[in-house]
Amino acid sequence: MTDVLAIAEHRRGSLRDVSFELVTAGRELADARGGDLHLAVVGGDVDAFAEELNVEGVDTIYTVDEGEEFNHDVYVQVAQQLIEEVEPSTLLLPNSVNGLDYAPAVAERLGVPIVTDAIGVAGDDPLEVTREMYGSKVETTIEVDAPELVVTIRSTEWDGAEGEGSADVQSFEADVDESQVRSTVTGFEEAGGGDVDIADADVLVSVGRGIDEEENIVLVEKLAEALDATLSSSRPIVDNGWLPKNRQVGQSGKVVTPKVYIAIGISGAVQHVAGMKGSETIVAINTDPNAPINDLADYAIHDDLFDVVPALIEEFGGESP
Numbered sequence: 507m508t509d510v511l512a513i514a515e516h517r518r519g520s521l522r523d524v525s526f527e528l529v530t531a532g533r534e535l536a537d538a539r540g541g542d543l544h545l546a547v548v549g550g551d552v553d554a555f556a557e558e559l560n561v562e563g564v565d566t567i568y569t570v571d572e573g574e575e576f577n578h579d580v581y582v583q584v585a586q587q588l589i590e591e592v593e594p595s596t597l598l599l600p601n602s603v604n605g606l607d608y609a610p611a612v613a614e615r616l617g618v619p620i621v622t623d624a625i626g627v628a629g630d631d632p633l634e635v636t637r638e639m640y641g642s643k644v645e646t647t648i649e650v651d652a653p654e655l656v657v658t659i660r661s662t663e664w665d666g667a668e669g670e671g672s673a674d675v676q677s678f679e680a681d682v683d684e685s686q687v688r689s690t691v692t693g694f695e696e697a698g699g700g701d702v703d704i705a706d707a708d709v710l711v712s713v714g715r716g717i718d719e720e721e722n723i724v725l726v727e728k729l730a731e732a733l734d735a736t737l738s739s740s741r742p743i744v745d746n747g748w749l750p751k752n753r754q755v756g757q758s759g760k761v762v763t764p765k766v767y768i769a770i771g772i773s774g775a776v777q778h779v780a781g782m783k784g785s786e787t788i789v790a791i792n793t794d795p796n797a798p799i800n801d802l803a804d805y806a807i808h809d810d811l812f813d814v815v816p817a818l819i820e821e822f823g824g825e826s827p
């Protein structure tokens with residue numbers, strides 16, 4: 507068994523970027539093992555998705571016309587049936603909310619190991635999977651001595667595959683046992699903060715406990731507006747209920763890799779750094795010259811954010827709060 511099977515992810519009518527990153531990771535792995543890369547898309551407008559997913563590196567695309575949106579019980583059954591069809595050595599899934607929802611269930615049903623949050627996959631036999639440990643302080647490479655396994659990959663660790671592909675597109679008739687489908691998606695309600703995905707932003711203005719009070723958040727909002735940036739935060743801001751959870755950067759929030767990350771009143775605790783250390787350029791605004799964030803920062807401004815942020819808003823032609 508040398509083939510690799512990946513299952514794309516979509517949400518509310520659009521493929522997620524990680525679907526194309528799965529192709530890059532899957533291709534690398536399939537090449538190392540001398541096998542093919544199969545990509546499946548389950549639910550939604552499968553034909554349009556298949557067209558979009560037909561990028562360089564994919565050998566086969568399976569379209570599985572089952573529902574509109576992600577459903578744990580459907581995905582588990584379909585994944586299992588696809589695996590029986592394709593017999594891959596590795597099932598690659600995104601390390602996303604959805605991926606992590608069903609990957610362990612698939613691994614458990616098949617009785618195979620699972621490695622989550624991979625940042626590297628290599629080797630033919632045994633497979634070597636790299637992941638971070640101890641709050642991203644160390645990277646470890648795990649040798650998995652098993653003929654089959656499930657791996658979830660961290661988004662943005664691989665470039666998304668592109669270029670015109672020549673995959674063989676096949677419709678796959680899954681035999682979903684409806685009596686085993688225990689939930690139905692009846693609609694969507696946005697969490698506060700809208701449908702913002704901070705992981706997609708090029709520029710993030712990120713606010714921490716140094717902002718002191720909820721009423722001061724408007725100051726960083728105005729800076730974000732002036733820079734056409736997205737607002738994110740450290741965990742205490744979310745714990746205080748000042749911003750919604752989908753804005754949190756870090757180990758228990760989101761991993762982000764923007765072009766510019768502006769950390770305002772954020773100390774740079776390891777759990778925060780775990781989520782933003784891959785940013786291209788880091789700017790820190792902090793009164794404390796010994797704050798750990800300064801060690802990471804390309805530009806460190808040791809000054810009071812209540813002086814610096816209004817000056818930046820003015821400089822970039824923004825509106826004062």
Ligand code: FAD
Pocket residue numbers: 713714715716717739740741742743754755756757758759760770771772773774775776777778781791792793794797809810811812
């Ligand atoms: P602080 O550490 O309090 O830092 C505030 C900073 O603001 C200080 O450096 C201070 O010098 C500066 N400051 C104060 N006033 C001003 C001013 N007027 N002008 C300029 N600077 C000023 N944290 C996360 O962020 N994300 C996570 O996902 C996350 N996950 C966690 C998971 C676990 C299991 C645990 C145990 C913790 C986690 N944490 C996470 C919490 C983390 O340990 C820190 O407590 C948190 O990151 C600190 O947030 P902060 O930098 O905003 O606050």
